[in-house]
Amino acid sequence: MQESDVANRLIDAARECFLNDEYQRVTTRQIAAKAGVAVSMIRYYFGSKDGLYEDMIRQTLLPLIEAVEQLSLDGDWDFGDFFALYYSTMQENPKFPALILKVMALNQGPGKNVIRQLLERGRQRGTRRLAEIKGEETESEDPKYDLLRISFVSLAMLPMLAKPVLEEQMGHVMDPDFLKQLAEFNGRLLKSGLQSL
Structure with missing residues (x-):
């Protein structure tokens, strides 16, 4: 078994x-047993x-942050792509x-700093990119970017957090096709908001 395989199995477990x-309530013994390692x-x-x-937390969120950053490097700014991702x-x-x-929100677990760092990384990158799009100087303190x-x-978060309740109210599941439509709709909303800033 390779070293990276052990680490990946522990992350997955x-x-x-x-x-x-x-x-x-989660113990290191439980995690190790699930991963099949000491x-x-x-x-x-x-x-x-x-x-x-x-x-x-970092391994789960980082691919999303990196993919968002890659999307923001090209000339097209399609918020729908971000929501779909x-x-x-x-x-x-x-x-x-x-x-x-x-x-x-509930301050459970030690991951708050990791999430804060990832959000700040996205904030800095997004602020720069939005300033480029608007043809303005970057001002990180400008509240419009926040x-x-x-x-x-x-x-992005509410539909996934409230998914069971929303599905019950709508009478259908939020399948990939529905989420694609929602991503496109939310993308248009956000783009409209950007144009009004």
Whole structure:
């Protein structure tokens, strides 16, 4: 078994355990057993349960952040692409939006700093790109960029957080086709908001 394989198995096992139970109730023994490795491997690769938890959050969110950054490098600014990417990522990890909410709003688990760092990375990149689009100088303190960013986060997260309730109210599931339509619609909303700034 290669070293990176052990670390990846621990990340996958941690994701499954932390998504299905509260942080305090999950033990390193459970995670190691699910990964099929010795408990000492958690300390070897991640230092502690906290370190493993933070790395699990980072590994789950980083591909999304990197993909968003790649989308923002070309000349087209299609917010619908961003929403579609977020929705598909969360569909693969349907319990993950609730985990993020628990970390950020309820302060559960040690992952708050990781999420804050990733959000700040996205904020800085997005602020620069939006300034380029508007043909303005970048002013990181300009509240209009925060308005746009918070709107994006709200439109992205709420449908995935409230998915069961929304599906019950609508009488149908939010399948990939529906989420594609929602992504396009939310993209148009955000673009309209940008033009009004």
